[in-house]
Amino acid sequence: MSKLLIDVGSTYVKVCQKSGISQYFRDFKKDIYDDLVTKCGDIFSKYAKEDIFICSSANGGLSTLIIGLTNSFSLKFAQNIAFNSGINIIDTVLYSKIEESKYPAELVDVVIVVGGIDGIGNVFDKRLLDYLQNIRYSNIVYVGTSQDAGFLSMHIPALKVLGNIITPKLHINEGELKEYLTNLYQADIVGKEDIKHLYALTANQIYSTPYVVNRSLSQIDANFDVVNPFIVIDIGGATTDIHYSHDLVRDNIVSESGYDRLVFKKLGVYKSRETLIFAAKNNEFVYELLAYLHVTENILEEESEKALRILMQLSIFLVLYKVSRLNPQYVTLHLELLETIVLTGGITKVLVFEEVEAIIGFFYKKVMNIHSIPNIVMDFDYAIWTIGMEDNEPKEQKCL
């Protein structure tokens, strides 16, 4: 019996059978299980649960509500860390106005409470506790003054207390909160209620798509015209991930996937258009880049196919920028050594090769000061995730 491979994305569901890959646009009015059964019920009926393999990046990214003491420090720092961790901010509450603030209607994945430098106390009081009683949340983390941690821990069940994100000199301290949010995101993808329902379809473990893509990397040169060292950029409807050859880093980074030579590194989520535009507007090269593409910044506010293409091009640039030596916040890749850039995900359905080539050319010329660019490979058929999914099974069972 053949295997059926399913990748549940935020905008498309990809279904791979022996006969080829087909994709279906998600119906957001239905939950994922109902949507899948409606569209692919006939296909599922042909396979045993043991032969169906599912991975998902759907609903990637968490939602957060940030409660902070001031706009210029608490809220600004927490927002920056949340964006950098791929978290979607649904609202912020200025603590001095908490009694007048609206309660979010939906379930919040994580509430972040922040305020004050270490050394000051009694920043938070009963008003915070009253507010929290009126909202629904899955996780809550406190990253404010250490003096208030005891009081809050005593009154807020399951409160996670981390180091203050505001240093004694009013600078930002990203470390602990960023790591916490990133880990929460990873755990969330495979634990979403929507995704759990899919176990009715499969008897196998459901993995996150980034994990599956990472598994395929060791075989990618056998399937594509790829020369090492290479990176794989997966830009979809919800998430942007980058996978890279370990040859490109000189840091001693441990691989999360357990595979030699290659490391998966998530950079962040562009679940919403606003998040991408936020990142773009904060980039020093963006206006020069828009001029290079013969558009103005007004394109970022437009809802058109051209605007989508520009945003996609921007996202390629931002991903490369984030791993370049200009941005030490993330792992720094030696992009001057890069031989191949592989693009996969929804972006390959939007952009043509020349548009990708133009943006990568701009990046190498302006940021790297190099006039030649790596070889570009576009995975138009989502073939990379099928390699990773197949790799879950012993080779003799492979049917695709």
Add this chain to the structure above:
Amino acid sequence: MMKVVTGVVGNDIHVVANRLIDISLQARGFEVFNLGVNTSLEEFIDAAVETDADILLISSLNGEAEGWCRDLQFLRSEYALKDVTFVIGGNLAVGEAKQSDLAPKYKSYGFDLVFHQVDLNTGLDEIERYMSERS
């Protein structure tokens, strides 16, 4: 130890004066949170809230302060900042102006102490005297 938030307000990059104020305050035993040059009024207020500061000392050298500080009362009202002493000093007007004319104006904006073209150490002496009387 008293906490002071200081910096230069508005589109003003007189960093030397800012450093001198920082050093002088530290020498007098204050804990200083220096926001540097080009600081908005909201950032000053927010820094005072985050640090639970005793004094907010705004400096302005290029005469722009008046335009930037008119909203002080409004921003103060956003938080409960009753115990913070608000001080402004430097060159507080464009062209010729007298301390006796400017002080009432800035006090109406919400400042407790106003120093127009007053020597730094004289101004800091006055702040210490004021704080000591207040306590």
